[in-house]
Amino acid sequence: MGARNTNANVRQPDVKPDAAGPDAAPDDPGSRTLRRGLQVLEAVLARPDGLRVVALCAATGLERAPVYRLLATLMEAGHVARRGRFLYVPGPRWAALQPAGGPPNMAVHLQPVLARISQGCGDAAFAIVREGAASHCIARHVGTHPVQILVIQVGTRQPLGVGAAGLALLAALPDVEVEAVIAANAAQLPRYGGMTPERLRILVRATRERGWSVVGNHATRNVLAVGMAVRDARGEPVAGISVASTLDRMPRQRQQLIAASCQAALRALLPADL
Template identity: 50%
Template sequence: MNKKTGAAESGPSTLRKGLRILDVLRQAGQEGLHVVDIADAAGLQRSTAYRYLDVLMEEGYAMRDPDSPRYRLAVAVASSVDTPHVQAVRRLRPVLRQISDALGDSSFLICRSGGDSLCLHREIGTYPVQVLTVTIGHRQPLGVGSAGLALLAALPENEAREMIEQNTAAYRAYGGMTMAQMCKLADNTRTRGWSVVGNSAVPGVLGVGVALRDETGYPRLAISVSSTIDRMPAQRQRIIAELIREQLGRPRPRRS
C-alpha cells in the first residue's frame, strides 16, 4: 500500500467525510437518497461516496434498498438518533402534509446550516405536475430559494448582511444574482413578512416561504411551497403564506 496515499485517506479528514455521509442519510430519513444526491449533499466525488457507503453498509450503519439504487440509514441506527433536525422533521412532517394536501403542491422543510440552507424533509402534493426543487439533504447558499430567503430575511439585519457578503460569489451561479439584488430580496421579504422567489434556482418555478422562529425569536427553520409560475399568481402567493402561518400556529401579520 502506498503510505502517502494511505495517510491522505486516514485520520480526522476521513472521519469527517464519513460523518457527513451519515448526516446526509439521517436527514433523508427512510426515503433514502441516490448516491449522486448523497455525494452532492456531502460535497464529495461520487466514487468517494461509493467507498464510504460500502464501509458503512459493511459495518451495519447504512443499507441499500434491494429494488432501487437508494441508500438510507440502517433501521437500528435511524431509530437511535434523536437530533434537533430529527425532532423538527417529526414535529413538522404532519404540518407539511396538511399544507400539500390543501394546496396540491410540494412543501419543503428547510433549516440553516452555516452559510447554507439545508432541506430536511419534503412532502409531495396531489396536483399532476409536481415541482421537486430540492431533494432531502440538498444544500444551497442561504437566500437562494424561497425558504432560504425567508430564513435570511428573518435574521438580525447585521447578521443577514454578513451572510450575504459571505455568499456573494456563490450567488452568481444562480442566474447571476448580485449582492445588491439579494439585499433587495431580503428587504422586500422583511416588509412583506414572507418570501417569494421565481426563476432563480430553478427557471419556470416560483416558491413562497415562511420562517419559523424558536422560543428566543431566532429563525431556525422555514417552510416553503413551490410550483410552476402559472400556478402562483400574487393572490395565491398570499393564500399560501397565510396557510403556512396558520398551520404553524403563528399569528398573521397586521395589514395596513
C-alpha cells in the same frame, strides 16, 4: 401545461428527477447509485419514527425496485433497520451519534406541517435549516397536482437566500448576520439565475415588509416559490418552509393563500415548546 414540463426539476408521476444544483455529482453509474443511496438514507434519518417504502419513493423520487435494493445495502451496513414488517428506521450505527437532550429534530417536527400545506395546495413543500451561510433541505412532501416542482431534494445544500425557504430564514436574521451570509456567498450567487448581493438585499427587505418570501426564476427557471420562517418558542428563527410551483400556478392571490396556509399549519402543528 404539458408543453412546459421540460425543466429538469419538474417531475410527473413515475419520472425520476435529476440531481439539482450546479454542483451535482457526475452522472456515471457509481456516482448515481451513491447519490440515490444518500437520498434514501437522509429520508430515513429525517423520520426516525419510521417510513414505509411508498413514503421513501415519494421523498426521493425513486421507484420501488431501486429503493428496495438501496435499503438492503443500507441495512446490511447498519445504517438502516426495519421496524415491524413495513417501517424503515435509522440503524444501530446512528444510535450512538444522537446526543441525549440535544437540539430538536426539525425534520420530524416539520414533516406534519409540510404534509398539511402540501395536501391543501397540491404542490410540493420543503423545509430547510441554516448551516453557516448555506441552507440544507431536511424534509419535503410531494403534493397531488400532476406537475410537481421538486426544486431541491432532501440533503440539498445551496446559498442561504436563493430559495424561498432560505430567503425567509435569512430575512428573519439580524442585519449583521444577513450581511455576513451575503458576503460569504457573493461569489456563488450569480450561478443561481444571475442573483447578486444587491438583489438579495432587496429580496430580504421585501420579505420583511411582506412577512413571507417570494422568489421566482432564480434557483430554478420558470418556477416561483413562497416561503416562511419557522421560529422557536423564544421567537428565534430556526428553519424555513416553502411551496414551489410553476409561474402560471402562482398569481399574487395564490401566493397569499399559500403564505396563510403555511402560517396556519405552523400554528396548529409546531410544538409550543420547540
